Amino acid sequence: MSRKAVSVVDENGVVDNNAVRRSWPFFKRLGWHFKHYWQNWLMILPAMIFVGLFAYVPMYGIQLAFRDFVPSKGLTGGAFVGFKYFVQFFTSPMFASTMINTFKISLGTLVLGFLAPIVLALLINQIGSQKIKGFV
Template identity: 50%
Template sequence: MQHSIELDKKTRRTTDFKRKLEFVKSNIFLYGLIAPAFILTLLFKYVPMYGVIIAFKDFSYSKGILGSDWVGFKYFEKFLNAPNFELIFMNTLKLSAYGLLLGFPIPILLALMLNQVRREGVKKNVQLILYAPNFISVVVIVGMAFVFLSPIGPVNQIITWATGHPIVFMSDPDYFRSIYVLSGIWQGAGWASIIYVAALAGVDPELHNAATIDGANLLKRIWHIDLPTIKPVMAIVFILSAGGIMAIGFEKAFLMQTAMNLPTSEILPTYVYKVGLKAGDYSYSAAIGLFNSIINIILLVFVNFVVKKLNEGEGLY
């Protein structure tokens, strides 16, 4: 009896394997299409992960990654006990949270407004104007900020005329976060709205017509038709944004950084650059980077859990 049961299980496994093999053969062209992306992801995202072990080693060029001495959590403890740890960590968290809270709803509002534009020619021109800043280099964006907000720039000319003295925006720590976030919203909000515009394109016009006949005004139609349509997309985008809350881009923060605004502009990516590439302390910088990634993973799991609870089981996974 036992022998027949095991034989039956073996037969089922063989049948399942053959069925899966046939499925792969019948879709071999589709697998061929995704093969390059899979290989590139494997080579440039997963294979280099072995290098993260230098965060737990006292890395030496002569000994190599595997030959370097194992030091465990030495560099993690060094960073957590560093005098500037709280400053750098809170700067990163505040800048990211500020950007998320202000930057998340604006693309949604833009998409809802664009969806109300009925003339295709006007709509395309507006979209072109909104999407264009996304293609401007970060270096150019920062350069524009320095020019417009300089003591003799157009913004300060108006302020000087009104108050009698200019404001040194780019050197004042109090203005760094606002300039960083608002310039980022100006640059990326239009492009970020594309996904919501695409989702709203799937709304059946008959729903709006029926709601109009029933006496629903524009705001009610948006609240009861448009927003529920893009709700799953909003949840996914929010989870991904919250999961990457500590992953601030290095380039813009570094370009905007001056000796005067360091109390608010010194964040984890700029600090990793200074201790890693400039000071050559690769193990220490790797430990900081790994710490940052762990925080992102924890936030991703937590936010996904909360969103699933509030969104009737719909989340990223």
């Protein structure tokens, strides 16, 4: 069964072959797309590699939390232990102090990283000398 090619001509005499391309099999459409838009794919390739490298590859390491890691056996050589280490961590007597220290460090980082630059900007804005304002 053959398909009849359909060309639609608009008022400016431009042929619209989208209807024809939509009737093509998926891989033929995909090939046509890559052939005509290869420059766009080439430009986005570094971003795709970056996302893959720094967002998806680290997800592989999550499985280490559920294994008994033995360096000589490699990343996947250890026995699967399930939630053993999570239970050990959450039931540890050091858990409370560890969480408190983590919140203190986070709060300190937030204050120094957010509040201090705002105060510094306000102080510099109050300086009357144009030389210092121009330098900053």
